[in-house]
Amino acid sequence: MSDEIDFDEILGKYHSDPYEDVEICAEHTGKIRFLVEDGSSVESVRGEWKHIPGTPLFEITRERNPKKFTAMTNGVVASLRSELEGRFVEAGEKLMVIRHPLKKKEIIESILKEVLYIFPAPERAKYFFSLDVQSRIEKKGSRAVSVKPGDEIIIMSLMKRDTPVYYNGEKGVIHSVYFTPGVSVDQGAPLIGVCPADKLPLIQKIVTRVKADWDKKEEHGV
Amino acid sequence: MNNLAPLTAAALNEYVSAIELPGQQQESSPETEIIFRLGAYVGSLIRVYPSLDRAMDKARHHIVSQEGENVSVANGSLILASSLHLSKGRFSRSWHAPPGGLWGCLILADTFLPPFRQLLPLIPGMACCEALHEEGASAASIRWVNDVLLQGKKQAGFLIEGFRSPRHGENYHLLGFGLNLNNDSFPPELEGSAVSLSQFLGRPVNISRFALSFLAKLRWYIGLLLFEEQQWLARTGGGVYEDEHPLLKRWKELSDTVGKRVLFGYDVVQHPQYEAVVGAVANDGALILNHDDGTTSIEHSGEIRYL
Incomplete structure (x- = not known):
């Protein structure tokens, strides 16, 4: 870890873009159906025991077994790969980004x-x-x-x-x-x-x- | 009199050949012999002590001293004691281990692949539950993960602690077990929640014979865990294991947890967290809990109490 940290550069980065882009990928292979659109606001998982699921993002059907995937972070959907709608996707294929506003x-x-x-x-x-x-x-x-x-x-x-x-x-x-x-x-x-x-002391300074x-x-x- | 004296590796081998193997051959697949061979290291060395403080501590000491003498620890070594003086359950809970029960620790080198290692804690409860059924206690059932209950009271408890040997850095699972067999009195704090097999049956049981049956079943299920691992590697070469392990299939037959309304908590006695209904047990052994508001939690770790 360097002793010198360019605070202006780091802070400038977060000022200009105070978001974390969370990539959402297919967890397994199957036919995909999106449940959100570009620009949709999504909610994260919540509840005292984290038992209330987040907003449904997409459904993947494999061997007639449809499985819904929900948002694990709140934010706004961006870069949705709408061209994949109804098509077969591979596990790990990027599907969308959730722009999560950072606190x-x-x-x-x-x-x-x-x-x-x-x-x-x-x-x-x-x-x-x-x-x-x-x-x-x-x-x-x-x-x-x-x-x-x-x-x-x-x-x-x-x-x-x-x-x-x-x-x-x-x-x-x-x-x-x-x-x-x-x-x-x-x-x-x-x-x-x-x-x-x-x-x-350096960490405290940050x-x-x-x-x-x-x-x-x-x-x-x- | 030391009721555990007849428990030797040779006696266990003999029991498996004469009773357990033919029994499994009747019910199971032609791979029965392979499965028993894979689990044969369980109980390959049995050390019986009249009394110990804690069997888990003795197991740690055994591993350290063997390493100190440049000797390999025999995988599947068993430490048994007629009574334990400082026994405890998880979270330092009281565990009464007087003469008359079966108290011990099985030393297992960590040779399991992760998806299979995760199912290891299911095994002791299954072995005990089946041994109880054979002894006539057909009401025995398993409460997730591995508590064995008779009429709602705990007859047996198990815990698994990891241990890394200091010299060679070998990882071990220390499987501690406590089975209430002929011990028929409990301290006041356990009176309402614990039971022994003899209390349930109304007659004493032959401890060494029951122990052989329990240990033979441990061999079978550990062999089955490894057999499925071997088959899966041959089929797929590794990756994600998503199948329902035959072990889990059998666990579901022996357990009465699914469908029960339960109190859940990591330490459910000291810090109960919530009530829910057990919807299912997932293929990785996790508990799927349905909340009253229609939502679901998946818990991989923690404890339940039936309501």
Whole structure:
């Protein structure tokens, strides 16, 4: 991680385009029928237990088995591949983009993800800090807890099978925690963001600068 | 008297050849022998102790000490004890393990591919439930994932903990099991929720014979898990496994979970989360829960209690 960060460049990027483009691809092969149009607003999954599905985006039929796919993020549909309507698509084929408007917190997290070492979830499961890490976090806060490769930091829980997860990234302190105990995390989604202890002031500078800049922007109604 | 003394690897082999194999051959496919061969490592080494603090801890210690002596850990090694002094269930819940039950830990090297590894926790509940049926407790059923219930009370519980050996970095699954057999008294906090087989049947059971039946079925189902893995690799070369595993098909026959109204939570005793009706169990073993408002949740981890 570089000590020098061009704040103006990073912030300028988010000012000019405060969206995240989420690509939506076919999850499996089959005949597709779109359920939204370019410009449609879509809702994300919601509810206390994330049990209320998002807006239906498309339906894929394979072997007379139609399956609806719903939005996992809110935003506006763009770049819809309407030429594919009624045709057979392959798994992984790009179908549309959802332009998701970023909030201040998401922008900060997004910038931090570029500068922190992100440790991802090995499988779709529920995650918990190991007892030792949890007790250190409770005593001192996560940013005082350092981790190094080989440390057992997290327990992965899947179907009553609890497996220790060993950290394999850069040595550093736990800056960001992206999971909530007891809530499922998808495979590959970030679990924690780690930064070397001596870079913490730089990270803090990023957070302060983005917050101040965004608050100013909101004050001026930009 | 140590009721577990007759439990040896040779006795298990003999039991499988004389009783379990012919039984499965009558009901199953011609691949029965291959399946038993694939699962034959289960119980290849059996160590019986009069008492231990925790069987899981003993298993960890066994792996570490074997590595220290430059000896490979026999895959499928079993640690059994007549009683445990510091036994506990998940979330450090109370688990009473006096003489009269079957308490232990099976050491499995992690040789399973991910889609099959996910179904591993189903196996001990199935093996126990079938052994109970054979013993005359036909009311035994499985509550997702692997709790075995008799008349709504827990007769057996299982947990699987991962362990990486410190020297060679080999990953193991430690399958801990606790089966209430002839132990017929429970501490007050478990009195209303636990039951032993002898309480249910109204007669004592032969512990070593029941254990052989349970272990033989563990062999069968672990063999079946590996057999299907082998067949799938031969068919497809890998990728996504979307089929209903024969193991899951059988689990559904042994379980009474689907259709029940349940309370769900990751730790359902301390932190119950919501009520729902179990709609189905997905091919990856996940629970599909239907909420009262018509929406659905899919849970891969957590616990339920019947309402």
